[in-house]
Amino acid sequence: MIASLTLILFCQLVGEVIARGLGWPIPGPVLGMIVMLAALGVRDRIRKYRPAFGRQVDATGQGLLAHLSLLFIPAGVGVMQRLDILTEYGWALLVALVVSTFITLVVTVLAFVFVSRLTETSARGGEGSSARE
Amino acid sequence: MSDQPFALWVYLSQTPLLWLTVTLGAYVVADRISHATKRNPLCNPVLMAVVLIALVLWGTATSYPVYFEGAKFVHFLLGPATVALAIPLYENRRIVMRALLPMLMALVIGSVTAIVSAVWIAQLLGVPRQILVSLAPKSVTAPVAMGITETLGGDPALTAILVMLTGVIGSIMVTPLMNALGMTDWRARGFSVGLASHGIGTARAFQVHSLAGTFAGIAMALNALVTALLLPVILRLILS
Structure with missing residues (x-):
């Protein structure tokens, strides 16, 4: 578990070093996510020879993600310091959020369904067809 | 004599331990309420926990920076959690x-x-x-x-x-x-x-x-x- 946690922190560290070193306007942890994807690919290569290698990583990651909402709370409480902005622009922001979320949901689901009907006329659905793997 | 509880409060309110505990405690309470309402989206555990903690801070006249000294340990995990999104x-x-x-x-x-x-x-x-x-x-x-x-x-x-x-x-x-x-x-x-x-x-x-x-x-x-x-x-x- 400690090894897995070290790997996750290391990926974040690499991401931060790249983002800050090159001055990219991308958060370090996002680049760390890409590094982590690559690391998982490498792990599966090694697993062909040592099946038990890196098995803990999945459990550690799931542990972190299981209570993701807890992690937003400290930042969320920060709204205490922003009550002036919220009293002044609260309604405008709320309208923007509601309308924008509505539009985004509709546009995204329609785009997905439209393209999947164009491309998956023969093989329907994502559920039943995993027998080939 | 009667200064004792006050001194204890002054000590506790300045340590990370208290506000870290309050953060986790508020989340547990909010999560239970959310569970009890069959995860009704209106009873969002994050929003409830934030309101709960904000009320406690307001009631005890605690500033956000003091609170964050304790809560930052939870906050830090956002980075690793983002990296862990690669796993699913x-x-x-x-x-x-x-x-x-x-x-x-x-x-x-x-x-x-x-x-x-x-x-x-x-x-x-x-x-x-x-x-x-x-x-x-x-x-x-x-x-x-x-x-x-x-x-x-x-x-x-x-x-x-x-x-x-x-x-x-x-x-x-x-x-x-x-x-x-x-x-x-x-x-x-x-x-x-x-x-x-x-x-x-x-x-x-x-x-x-x-x-x-x-x-x-x-x-x-x-x-x-x-x-x-x-x-x-x-x-x-x-x-x-």
Whole structure:
């Protein structure tokens, strides 16, 4: 578990070093996510020879993600310091959020369904067809 | 003699231990309430916990920086949790590959829509430019959205609140809206709520259908990547 946690922190560290070193306007942890994807690919290569290698990583990651909402709370409480902005622009922001979320949901689901009907006329659905793997 | 409890309070209120405990405790209480209401989206555990803690801080006249000294240990885990999003994404890589085209199209169109619509509507309603920067990444998972805002000179705390509200709004809206639109593809339903409402939407999708939840998680991770890349460019285009 400690090894897995070290790997996750290391990926974040690499991401931060790249983002800050090159001055990219991308958060370090996002680049760390890409590094982590690559690391998982490498792990599966090694697993062909040592099946038990890196098995803990999945459990550690799931542990972190299981209570993701807890992690937003400290930042969320920060709204205490922003009550002036919220009293002044609260309604405008709320309208923007509601309308924008509505539009985004509709546009995204329609785009997905439209393209999947164009491309998956023969093989329907994502559920039943995993027998080939 | 009677100074003793007061001295104890002065000590406790300044240590990380108290506020860390309060943060976890508030979450446990809020999570129980949410569970008791069968995960009603209106009883969002994050919002309830935030209100609960804010009331405690207000009641004890504790400032946010003092609170954050304790809560920062929880806050720190946002970074590693963002990295860990790679794990479900990697696990689902075959599903991703199989639905690659619809996902990529929906991803790019949805991501741009989420940013541009929010900024334009708020601008129309007279919200100043500085706040628009903090609003723009509202559909992205909180750690990434806050990172984006910070890099662009906005206000991460405001972003955190707007992101959470977006999550709650989307998770309340999604099921009736998708039913009204007659959408039966769980992949598409999940993908749209994950893209529009990140982790809170994903949690909602998992309650409805596991395939929807999987696609919501994928959409959340991909939208975090795409928005981080696109947002600086889009903001330069629409705010100039």
